[in-house]
Amino acid sequence: MQPIVIENVHKRFGDVKALHDISFSVEQGELFGLIGPDGAGKSTLFRILATLLLADQGSAFVNGLHVVKDYKAIRRQVGYMPGRFSLYQDLTIEENLNFFATIFKTSVEENYDLIKDIYEQIAPFKGRPAGKLSGGMKQKLALCCALVHKPAVLFLDEPTTGVDPVSRKEFWEMLQRLRQKGIPILVSTPYMDEAMLCDRVALIQKGEIMQINTPGNIVKSYGKKIWAMRADNMFRLIRDLRAFEGTDSCFAFGEYLHVTLHVPVEKVQAYLTPLQHGNLVIKPAQPGIEDAFMQLMQEQNETV
């Protein structure tokens, strides 16, 4: 049985189309990523799955249970970590954890092995009110609270937003360990680098899924050759490249520009040389998932 199944889900808020014909399923023990920019509809989908919102059309199943008809049963089985920090700020780490353990009819001791790795990292601060924790510690605590009742499915809505890079890395290591324990995880993130850590990802934008695949395949299916370019005056380089008619796309990627072309690279060189860019570097580059996402995004924008 697939732990999460979503079939043709639609959701509108007034005139805003939040979700449009979403269908996918998550396999047993899979770490599934929902990748998309802010406002893509990720949180809405999470709330539908967590039985907090009703879909306008379509149906969804969590562990074979229907999200509308069997919502009470689902609520006992899932661990849900909302996008916003949603713990009691005036309660300490320990009190928060004990509270959530009890309302899920269990105790911290009972499932301690599940949260042990995470809890040990925040345990030195267990007497501190949750409101006074750093961003990363807050998210670790929230994950503990979502895990404490040993959920059959885990929903994590943007767990690493607003968290420093080191904590983000630690957080994803924890998710990998949880996956090894066989818990299927649906996680959303706006960060492309995190997409590579998922088993499969769905790229989502404006309420529509653009592609579902393994991160590796998404990168592989990216057919075009990418050129990394840089020069002393990057801003002028972007402007010149975007003005060049042989350019397909041109995005800034760290210290380089990632450029795709539909003409041979020599033409660009010929075009750029008279423009006298200092220290111009042009070299082939490996496409990443971000390139794939950018291209898909552009394609979708052009069709709309």
Next chain:
Amino acid sequence: MREFLVFVRKECYHIFRDRRTLLILFGMPVVLIVLFGFAITNEVRNVKIAVLDQAKDTYSRQLTDRITASGYFTVDRYLASEKDIEPVFREGEVKVVVVLPPNFGHEFYHGRKAPLQLLTDASDPNTGTTLVNYANAIILQYQQEMTGKVTLPLTIQTASRMIYNPSLKSVFLFVPGVMTLILMLVSAMMTSITITREKELGTMEILLVSPLKPLTIIAGKVIPYIALSFIIALTILAMGFWIFGMPVKGSLLLLLLECLLFCLAALSLGILISSLTNSQQTAMMISMMGLLLPTILLSGFVFPLESMPKPLQVFANIVPAKWFIIILKDIMLKGAGLRQVWQPTLILGGMTLFFLVLSVRKFKTRLS
């Protein structure tokens, strides 16, 4: 059951860790009772008057003494001429000017009719009327004493007695009023705020996803506030009793039970408000406008209902505070038992049940 207890404990943490709110909750009743009991009163006491005594004879002097001897008035100054009257009123200190014409005593005995003028500052009409009435009564009494026992052929003799509050202490009116106000405030406003706070912080999202039943969530939120309201009610009663000598003539147990009933009514209103809105700010505004104002204005606490226009009187019937104040006054002042107050109790109980069922049904198990 364990979940419920843990929930209540969590709610107590919220209450006790928010020192400022706690201070307001317990400070407010004390301050209000003291204010209403000592400072804000509509009793007449030591009102400053000025006397323009143009007669300066024995009788005018006696009359002035009688007026001041009552304790209601004190003579602030004596005026020399009519020109001084206007400036004195303008200063604002003096509320009444007594004008005694020349030959006051002479006219009294020989002309059989002595004129006397009372000028009153009626910028506050209620106080103005009250002052004139008090002064008239004193003057009339003086007249009777002077003329001695005149046996008229036919007389109606009025013997009046103020029952339930013989000394006309206004604190007897304010203690029930303040109690109603505070219980409404604590119960309705605090519950609506605490529930909307969970919505605002997003914790409600997790509570909803948990296996907790909506009823458990509501009850867990409400129980600590019932206890809090009850303690506050006891504080107010104790202050009324020991500081102001406000009696509880009826059964104390009945009184406390009625308090509990009213708290429940206010709490269910608070839950209802919280299910209508998602922000603490709006919840507070609705509680203020929708609950506090009617409680102050339309409950008979400050303004007598009987003198209001008919539509407002009818509207006042749906204000729970009106019935609670009736019950409180009956029990505390008249020593009424359940047999006398069953009607308002029943109405209050019905309202409570209605609001409670409505608010529990309105409580959303989802976000929208």
